[in-house]
Amino acid sequence: MNTVRRFLTPIAFALLVLPAAAADDWKPAEGPLKTRWGKQVTPSNALPEYPRPQMVRKTWHNLNGLWDYAIRAKDESRPQSFDGQILVPFPLESALSGVMKRLDQDQRLWYRRTFTVDKSWANQRLLLHFGAVDWQTTVWVNGREIGKHEGGYDPFTFDVTDALKPDAPQELLVAVWDPTDRGPQPRGKQVSKPGGIYYTPTSGIWQTVWLEPVPQSYIASLKIVPDLDAKKVRVTVRCAGGADDQTVTVKVTGAAAGDQKADIKAAPASGKAGAELTIDLAEARAWSTDEPWLYDLSVTLGPADRPVDHVASYFGLRKVSLGQDKEGVTRIFLNNQPLFMFGPLDQGFWPDGLYTAPTDEALRYDIEITRQMGFNMCRKHVKVEPARWYYWCDKLGLLVWQDMPSGDANVAPGKGQIKRSEHSARIYERELKALIDNLHNSPSIVMWVVFNEGWGQFDTERLTRWTKQYDSTRLANCASGWNDFPVGDVHDIHHYPAPDSPNPEPHRAAVLGEYGGLGLPLEGHTWLGKNNWGYRSYADRDSLAEAYFGFLFGVRQLIGKPGMSAAVYTQTTDVETEVNGLLTYDREVIKIPTEQLAPAHRKLYLPPPRVETLLPTSRDEAHDWRYTTSQPGKGWEKSDFDDSAWKQAPAGFGARETPGARVRTEWTTPDIWLRRTFTAPAGAAGKSLSHDPNLMVHHDEDAEIYINGVLAAKLSGYTTGYNAYAMRAEARNALREGENVLAVHCHQTGGGQYIDVGLIDLIEAPAGK
Numbered sequence: 001m002n003t004v005r006r007f008l009t010p011i012a013f014a015l016l017v018l019p020a021a022a023a024d025d026w027k028p029a030e031g032p033l034k035t036r037w038g039k040q041v042t043p044s045n046a047l048p049e050y051p052r053p054q055m056v057r058k059t060w061h062n063l064n065g066l067w068d069y070a071i072r073a074k075d076e077s078r079p080q081s082f083d084g085q086i087l088v089p090f091p092l093e094s095a096l097s098g099v100m101k102r103l104d105q106d107q108r109l110w111y112r113r114t115f116t117v118d119k120s121w122a123n124q125r126l127l128l129h130f131g132a133v134d135w136q137t138t139v140w141v142n143g144r145e146i147g148k149h150e151g152g153y154d155p156f157t158f159d160v161t162d163a164l165k166p167d168a169p170q171e172l173l174v175a176v177w178d179p180t181d182r183g184p185q186p187r188g189k190q191v192s193k194p195g196g197i198y199y200t201p202t203s204g205i206w207q208t209v210w211l212e213p214v215p216q217s218y219i220a221s222l223k224i225v226p227d228l229d230a231k232k233v234r235v236t237v238r239c240a241g242g243a244d245d246q247t248v249t250v251k252v253t254g255a256a257a258g259d260q261k262a263d264i265k266a267a268p269a270s271g272k273a274g275a276e277l278t279i280d281l282a283e284a285r286a287w288s289t290d291e292p293w294l295y296d297l298s299v300t301l302g303p304a305d306r307p308v309d310h311v312a313s314y315f316g317l318r319k320v321s322l323g324q325d326k327e328g329v330t331r332i333f334l335n336n337q338p339l340f341m342f343g344p345l346d347q348g349f350w351p352d353g354l355y356t357a358p359t360d361e362a363l364r365y366d367i368e369i370t371r372q373m374g375f376n377m378c379r380k381h382v383k384v385e386p387a388r389w390y391y392w393c394d395k396l397g398l399l400v401w402q403d404m405p406s407g408d409a410n411v412a413p414g415k416g417q418i419k420r421s422e423h424s425a426r427i428y429e430r431e432l433k434a435l436i437d438n439l440h441n442s443p444s445i446v447m448w449v450v451f452n453e454g455w456g457q458f459d460t461e462r463l464t465r466w467t468k469q470y471d472s473t474r475l476a477n478c479a480s481g482w483n484d485f486p487v488g489d490v491h492d493i494h495h496y497p498a499p500d501s502p503n504p505e506p507h508r509a510a511v512l513g514e515y516g517g518l519g520l521p522l523e524g525h526t527w528l529g530k531n532n533w534g535y536r537s538y539a540d541r542d543s544l545a546e547a548y549f550g551f552l553f554g555v556r557q558l559i560g561k562p563g564m565s566a567a568v569y570t571q572t573t574d575v576e577t578e579v580n581g582l583l584t585y586d587r588e589v590i591k592i593p594t595e596q597l598a599p600a601h602r603k604l605y606l607p608p609p610r611v612e613t614l615l616p617t618s619r620d621e622a623h624d625w626r627y628t629t630s631q632p633g634k635g636w637e638k639s640d641f642d643d644s645a646w647k648q649a650p651a652g653f654g655a656r657e658t659p660g661a662r663v664r665t666e667w668t669t670p671d672i673w674l675r676r677t678f679t680a681p682a683g684a685a686g687k688s689l690s691h692d693p694n695l696m697v698h699h700d701e702d703a704e705i706y707i708n709g710v711l712a713a714k715l716s717g718y719t720t721g722y723n724a725y726a727m728r729a730e731a732r733n734a735l736r737e738g739e740n741v742l743a744v745h746c747h748q749t750g751g752g753q754y755i756d757v758g759l760i761d762l763i764e765a766p767a768g769k
Contacts, residue, residue, distance in 0.1 A: 026087065028095045029097070030095065040359065041087075043065050047064050051207070053314075059213055069110060093200050131387070136150050136178070137176050152405075178201070187406070188381075189349075196533055217242055220239055224313070228317050236275070251299075267280065284317055286318055287397075288334065290397065292397035294315070314394070319336060320474060321336070346380050357389075390439060401447040402449065407456045419458065435448075436471050447490075450477065450479065461478070461487045475489040482494065490510070492512075496535045500512065500721045504563045515570065536717055537579075547717075553725060619698070625674045627653065629667065636743065637745075652756035659752060661752070667755075673745050675744075693759055694759070698722045703744060707731040707732075711730070718752075
């Protein structure tokens with residue numbers, strides 16, 4: 001039997017029945033926007049799924065549901081009365097909690113509920129699990145403090161056995177303090193005053209709370225290390241309760257990828273708890289984005305005829321590394337083959353649940369739609385998800401770049417890094433280690449991103465080297481954007497809105513960690529009725545799609561030259577006032593149809609194109625143009641137009657403070673017209689197997705570009721660097737061997753201004769190569 005499927009529905013015992021009136025009276029708070037899944041949530045069905053898919057026991061109890069809550073001054077002791085009821089595990093600030101209130105840094109959030117212990121659990125230990133609580137947590141059972149935890153993103157467990165009363169309801173009390181952005185702790189994009197790219201905070205319990213009976217000696221954790229090259233998997237089983245001298249056995253019981261199944265013949269491995277056990281996999285089936293093979297793993301503690309404990313798990317056999325392609329370019333490899341990674345920046349926010357998806361179906365939907373759009377990766381942005389999110393990525397074949405959530409103070413681009421206090425540094429390093437430990441076994445995660453931009457960035461080189469040493473099975477990214485240091489596996493830049501790339505290095509691949517951010521607010525699907533925000537906004541879906549696919553052409557060019565290995569588009573969904581998602585915040589509208597996105601994205605995974613220069617820009621070396629800033633006569637764009645009266649000067653033309661500009665001739669008027677005569681090589685006319693002429697442009701702002709009088713492109717807005725654009729077919733056909741004329745009109749309305757144009761040849765490899 002396929003345990004990957006089986007362990008999704010282990011037995012859950014109902015230990016507490018809510019009073020009918022309490023459940024019937026509950027309703028969510030009235031938030032700005034709802035999802036279709038949020039409308040289905042009730043106290044009796046709040047995230048009922050098994051929360052730990054890679055270490056499954058059959059018997060457990062879900063404590064999600066209605067709890068009592070109170071908000072009190074931080075220094076007050078246990079409240080004598082409570083303010084009302086909250087639906088766990090939805091954060092206090094969310095509509096689905098039923099409360100939707102903010103927690104101030106001088107306040108503490110209290111939770112209370114009772115439960116009874118099933119008699120069949122007698123003579124066992126009882127573990128209390130929290131998926132995640134933001135941020136500082138103290139827990140009591142029956143008035144006895146059983147533990148504290150700091151950290152908003154990692155699961156934690158307490159053994160509550162010794163605090164239980166015999167044959168009586170048990171009281172569970174939880175206190176949470178969360179300073180949000182007034183403390184140094186990792187918090188991601190949570191701020192006390194949301195707006196722009198920062199969002200509503202999450203305080204308190206935001207992942208499933210559950211009970212689990214275990215034997216006196218039990219399996220505590222698994223560390224699974226796949227070795228594709230050796231066709232092996234190495235498993236370390238850590239146990240608790242005096243199990244060090246006992247035998248553990250690990251066994252592969254099958255494998256599946258989607259609807260495909262395979263019987264795996266592999267001898268089990270046995271040894272002492274805590275020892276690394278190795279299983280040989282003669283029939284190695286690699287986990288990939290196309291075929292995400294998952295092996296089922298059975299783990300037993302104790303003798304085979306008298307097992308003490310048993311858990312079910314799974315793993316994927318995959319390898320991520322750097323290598324050189326046939327042209328000698330450093331690229332990212334998956335399973336020893338170069339693979340361009342492309343996906344959205346995924347914030348993981350929900351309008352009704354904030355950090356917490358309303359249902360498991362909703363959680364899965366985001367991953368499914370990402371795959372349907374033709375992406376093979378996503379970057380989980382300064383947030384850590386529940387374990388089930390990574391399970392669906394593992395199962396559906398979505399690669400994950402996992403950010404460490406940011407905290408403390410920020411440092412500006414080019415300004416290096418901050419100096420953290422000892423206390424702040426200790427918190428960050430502890431939570432970074434917890435992140436890697438807790439998600440180590442997920443095959444979909446292929447990169448740890450130590451810092452996002454300059455957000456709390458400190459000790460970059462030391463922490464990146466530590467990350468790489470601590471988990472050598474994945475890539476390490478020292479900083480996605482802004483302040484790069486010569487360490488880690490990738491050089492990652494951010495460039496808005498158009499794509500760009502650093503140069504690959506001998507030991508680091510070139511990646512674009514963020515670009516795009518194209519905004520489109522759709523009435524009825526926004527967090528606010530007005531004042532929404534995007535890096536660049538569009539009036540309708542057609543203009544958004546035109547800009548998106550224009551940038552996608554630029555991504556393809558950068559894969560060929562300079563040799564970019566990955567790109568991340570901002571972003572999966574709208575979030576609050578930020579409307580640059582491919583989906584609306586409520587997930588009701590896909591702004592660009594998947595049937596258009598998927599085939600365009602699949603072209604990015606083809607072998608890299610060869611990029612050659614047909615007509616150089618003046619980015620690196622000056623080239624002369626004819627130009628005028630006065631309205632020219634009719635037909636100025638045609639090849640036979642007499643431009644002898646125009647001035648002649650080197651490009652680029654513009655104002656010197658313009659971002660990314662290489663100004664050699666100053667232009668400060670609203671309009672400029674340019675002409676340049678050039679000779680095209682033999683075979684460059686039209687599009688053929690050997691030539692695909694296109695444009696290389698840096699424009700600020702609107703530009704019209706002509707080849708021999710035929711419109712080649714009409715570009716709106718501005719860029720902050722040189723970008724490739726597809727040439728219209730009519731203009732490509734107008735290009736002829738021998739002498740041609742390139743004509744440009746650029747119009748400026750305010751701010752910086754700049755124009756420079758060249759031609760490139762984008763040559764795709766023949767089919768099958």
